[in-house]
Amino acid sequence: MNTSASPAAMATPSVASPVESPEAFAEYLAAQEKKSLLRFLTCGSVDDGKSTLIGRLLYDTKLVFEDHLLALEKDSRKHGTTGEEIDLALLLDGLEAEREQGITIDVAYRFFTTERRKFIVADTPGHEQYTRNMATGASTSDVAVLLVDARHGIVTQTRRHSFIVSLLGIRHVIVAVNKIDLVGYDEKIFTQIRQAYQAFAGGFGFKTLTAIPISARYGDNVTARSERMPWYKGPTLLEHLETVDVEEDRASRPFRMAVQWVNRPNLDFRGYSGTIASGRVAPGDTLVVAKSGKASKVKRIVTYDGDLDQAAAGDAVTVTLEDEIDISRGDLLAAANDRPEVADQFAAHLIWMHDEPLFPGRSYLLKCGAKTVTASVTDLKHKIDVNTFEHLAAKELRLNEVTFCNLSLSEPIAFDSYDSNRETGAFILIDRFTNATVGAGMISYGLRRATNVHWQAIDVSKESHAALKAQKPAVLWFTGLSGSGKSTIANIVEKKLHAMGRHTFILDGDNVRHGLNRDLGFTEADRVENIRRVGEVAKLFVDAGLIVLVSFISPFRAERRMARDLVGPGEFIEVYVDTPIEDCEARDVKGLYAKARAGKLKNFTGIDSPYEAPESPEIRLDTTAGTAEEMADRLIESLRERGMIA
Amino acid sequence: MSIDRTTHLRRLEAESIRIIREVAAEFRNPVMLYSIGKDSSVMLHLAMKAFYPSKPPFPLMHIDTTWKFRDMILFRDETARRLGLDLIVHSNMDGIAQGVTPFSHGSSYYTHVMKTEALKAALTKYGFDAAFGGARRDEEKSRAKERVFSFRTATHTWDPKNQRPELWQLYNGRVAKGESIRAFPLSNWTELDIWQYIMAENIPIVPLYYAAERPTVERDGQILMLDDERFPVAAGETVETRLIRFRTLGCYPLTSAFESEATTLPEIVREMLIARTSERSGRLIDHDDAASMEKKKREGYF
């Protein structure tokens, strides 16, 4: 293996070597600094040669250090998939598990420089299971190199990746028809694949679409023109990457900057630190806080290197304003004459990235810019079949599925459509319990209340309702297994409260399922909706000034959390009726456990559907320690301690 | 020399500042791991920029194995003083008491006890929920796979097969009690970027990066510097004064030097341009076994 050329030699094949004279060196540095940066990813189906291709690019541009080459030879003997030859994919597949299995699991980021450009490349996995890692790599890329195995042509994963690439706003695609060596460098096969791809990708809004026949393994048309394909007249892959124009000119768009951090070293200085997402700013410009509409003029643009007289998209700065207005982390500063949308509902595309499905109504954390709020999907308009791009009806969204949906947030936020601004139009969803990143979204448009539902201002307030009844309204939320004693205890508690002159009402799971929730079954999605509706009803009763006793199995933490968030602080009392499943099953008042055990009842909590016990309920009733009457007394006592009743 | 704001280094700088601010804003109790090397020097410089005119709202922490070059310790204390920052120094006292040294116990066990275990104990002791590290993706193949916000369990382990997706620059900083995030603001910098930035911004670095006459021995084809009397010179080895410098700085018996005449930053950068081996080839601990960095990282090493 010939490795005599140094890594830097390729970076600077210009006339004078930068190491020769100080002048050449200074020139070299200046040239380095002016080079544009291109971020791209490789994607496509399993084994189509993505990692090999990047390995080939690094190898042919002489950017692999000698010790890494030695390690590569050793690794190839041990893990290689290429017989006697070195396996270039091993330059990228850096995790133990990847080398053992011969596949890519997570995205690898590599950097290289040529005479014309600097590159950051994300080598992403082809396996469907790891689609979220492919999306991770795509989200920061401007160009996608989509590999297609010449022997197999376009497969489902090619379509899925193309779709995700387009959803994430990548406008430049290179279709690298790879392993052309295995089909005899056949022009016909290349042309067929190119045409088939153009036909199906027509609707994806790509600005440039370039097909190149390559062999990643042997280097044909990667950095050097192949002599084995005289019929191909286009650029090599590297030539194209060096020249493709992806300029978006973010600086000419309206000004946007999310406040990341309020900078307050002392009483005399209050600055707002953030990175400019788009546009320009200069002292004297009028900015608004998008959400409140409050305006002020820019006083200074402060940096460690001195004040600036202008800053633009991409700059990390600290601005100070002429007036003291209320601004905190997460606020979006915007050009006063060209503002973003502000709404608490919007429509968006959403990619689901977690094993546990998304259910409408379940609440998640949503992070957009520097702002985090709670949010739930209110309506899955449709999901999109990644193979046919058909719109399908959906009740839930599974791993790697894509939907177009409506989301509703706990408070309004400022945003732009993803099409017009990739930074202010993107969001992620985070699971509230595991903290996993479960979804990635691209906002289409806000759902303005004016065009949807108006809030009717009501003069007799929640407080007045409660005052007339001389009580503190609350939700007593009884959760526990079927047969744990929720309804029995709730019933006794209500009688006691009633006797004390309290205005109460019981919502019982079985009863509500006969009416309001008659249309719902026992699948996970239906259980989520069941609780959402009951939570909303309980909230209305609290507004009416009542003490509401809700007695529902409510097996999932997320939904109980959602019900809790619907009412004010201190108004939600979670009562965990803690009865061991053996006891519930032994009692089996309704004969349901027997049926479930016999397999005649599906999705039964505790048997074949999980019960997530509360982690910190306001009150836990250990029913093995006393009678239902005693449990009720204990609860009443606890309400007294909390000042809920006198 | 000042850098034009539209250039490559300025782009890298802005990206790092954004990451550093995000950590400061999202976490209750962050810390910056300061290892005294060139990357740490750049990271610290970026932190000074990120919060200006405020000071960085977190302390620095150095895990001191007690086998650092003396120049490094001098430089560390001087830097904290000059910038007016809090510096926590933590060493594994049990390891010291048991006499664990790179010579007596082998580099791999030594590193585990004096670095990995020490780091984990310190993070737990102070209850840090985020720790900045100066690692770069171009350093090593498993680092190339790591997120900017890299999740660690309550026992400080990393699960590379199950990383959180990380889209755009929307970093997920949510952790439960005891869990933490390692944050890598220099993820997208290369070694050459680091040197060019140090040169452009005139960032102070440990003198060992510059060539000077130093006492050395040659062992297994590597040049090792004798920093103090604890270095056991083997029979048959001769101590020689050589004109050497370092490309990377770790524990002195585990970091090899190379012969060089570069005594200025431009000379260092010019030397970088013709380097044929990676910087990690000077780190003896990385060669222990093929997947050694990933393994160490899974166990909690930076």
Ligand SMILES: Nc1nc2c(ncn2[C@@H]2O[C@H](COP(=O)(O)OP(=O)(O)OP(=O)(O)O)[C@@H](O)[C@H]2O)c(=O)[nH]1
């Ligand atoms: N003959 C031939 N084989 C190739 C070519 N490109 C890649 N291969 C082989 O195809 C196999 C898979 O290559 P990889 O680069 O690992 O594929 P990948 O697309 O990165 O796979 P995943 O990341 O796991 O989806 C390896 O054995 C390669 O050597 C090519 O152009 N010609």
Ligand SMILES: [Mg+2]
């Ligand atoms: Mg791969």
